[in-house]
Amino acid sequence: MSPSSEAIDIGRVLAWAARPRESPARHDEYHRVVTRYRSEPDFAAAVDAVFAGAGLSLTVDERDGIIPVASPDSPLRVTVSDVMRRAQPHHRAAIGAVVLAVARTAYPEASMLDDPDRVAVFTTQSVVDTLDRAAQAHADSASQDGALDEEQVEAWRHWLAVGEARANAQRRSPSDRPGLVNRVCRFLAEAGYLTARGDTDGGTWLARPRFRHAVAALCEDSDLYALTNGLGELTSGDGSDPEAGFAPRRAGSRHGG
């Protein structure tokens, strides 16, 4: 293959990476670039380098397609503001907790992240229950009330402060727990990771196979682990300096499928 055909194919990888609802099985072109990525290490390295420049790392799976994972400072990443406009800090904290709870509810066991056949089905209510239980565990072991300073209040107190579902509410608002979960799930559905399946228990969601690749990337992010557990310095998360170099967090992995 000539170098120019390589450049063209890198562009195609980018184009398909931005189409999360498509799968290689439905498009010959998509299938071809995925196969090329998986079988030609030089091509894969070139693709990874281009994407690393945009702050993206790729997981390429024969069946699930190309799953891009953005680094925290990539200009192409999505932010909390994309989920909820003008979110206040305590909203942001709750949204992060919901993202983790959705991942946890879809994959309650670590081994499920390796199961290419797993298509998790979960309800909004089960995500709320997961978070309620996790927050309640902290509440039970907490010996005193939260700090007066809004900045010092822990996230679990925020979650417990979010209103419970209103009975027979005709529409959900993000000011109650199921509404907030649905807001995040709808967003993930737009991103191609979930599919909505009816309204039972506040909403039924189906996690498409590609979601497990993204969640696996989350679990492999050692910086995230360090920050979450208070082992590292928190940098500004608002990406105020998008020109800073985005180091790819992990090499493009080509396993799976």
Added chain:
Amino acid sequence: MPDDWGMPAEPIEWDITIPTDDASIARRRRALAPIQVLTDIERTKTSLDGDYWTRYDLFNIALAVIDQVALAMSISAGRTWEETVEYAAEQAARQVPDADRSQWQAVAERVVVSLVTTDVETVPYLVHAASGPQWLAQRFRLLYVHARGEDGSEYLRASEQAINIFVEALDLDIEAAQIANEAQLSALIARGAVESAVQIARHARYRSIQYQERIRRIVADTLIDPDAHDWLGDVPVLLDGALAHVRERLDAEAVLLDAVAERRCELADRRRLDAANMLIELLRECRHRHDELHAHLITARTRLREALDDRFTRAPHSAHRVDLAADLLGPYLTRTTPECAALADRLLAAVGGLSARWLPPLSVLTGELCAPARAPEPGEEYIAPLFGDQDEQEWWEPYEDTTDAIFEGISEPVRLSLLVARADQIAREVCDADGEPLDAGLLAASLVHAAHRAWAARLAGRSAGDQVVVAAATGDHFDTGLLRSADLLLVPGTVTADIAEPAAGRSDATHPADWDDEEEAPAA
């Protein structure tokens, strides 16, 4: 996934008293758990929204759904979500024919979702170990979504545990049971008891499905993690055993088919003839299943070898993974608000995909919005449109609210130019949702618009006692540099008599200011 089908490792003792730590008790406890799920679906229905749930028997519908899914299963396929919900809705309709479709649909979805989401939670149970009582967690599923099919199509399949409910056997070696079944079958056919043979053949069909599901699961587990099974010892033995089993079953089924076909010629009784035909049908289906299983097993070796090759070239667990609950969700909840807010962005960056919203040109967007709906291609995934239902205020709402408040506060005639002059001061005092003061220019514009609406105040449909503000032109103009407008006089008033709506269809020739028509909502 715990494997229910392991050979009992403990020695069999012929003891009369069975202690609760007996292995068979623990095994049955685990095998009965799925039935508890079915009972719970039925038991908790009264707590659901809506008063119609008592009219339905959800347990029955759940059983029928599992049965339907199990019978549709082959190695790669099953029943789609839509088909399953549709089937469940039909069953609901059979139970309560006078209800409407949306109710049947709600019942159907409730049952299917309950069956599919069982493995979100673990079921705790108690065993007695050598060291004393010990709690273990069981995770099982009844129906599950399976993304097979090369095009990523999704099917619902029934798990071994679910099929077990139908086999009525809670502590069972499937192969032994299968052989016993066939012995029973040939004996019954030899004696001409074709109806009983049909019952047994139905039973045998569930066993075949169960066997097929077990083999599929073992092969799938091995593909995920080749170390999950012993490659040198157990797996080849298992595959050889399975192949031998399938070959024997195929032979046995061929013999049975011949036997039944032979007996059929001798049958004169219409009813028994039908039964014999049904038996042949069932046996053919079993043979088809075994053929399929056979093909799957033969290719399984190649696929397993490929998985192993793949494993040598790239190790699947090259990166260490942390636990979602213990290492991320738990600690996250203990962080302070600003820390969490920063982490939330990081989380969304990882699982949010690309934010590449390449917007089309306006002309293309308009064209797409106005185009007739495109019929989906066959097999295309249908994605229901998502509507954002947001309670957040739109940016202009504070302006409209402020304008309304100013108009409500008018107690004596006032010129528009005076109100606009006060806009600066009011804008400074009122805050929007973010706590920012309003923009004076926008507020002035909003006031001018509202005043012109009052110029053509809609009075129809108002009743006596309503407070209204009407505007009248003074002939003067004002110009603030930002705004140039006719100066209107705003006069508060009270409606003294009910004003009827104009008759429908009348052309409104007497409308005071027809240039303002579209400003008026029909029922202002």
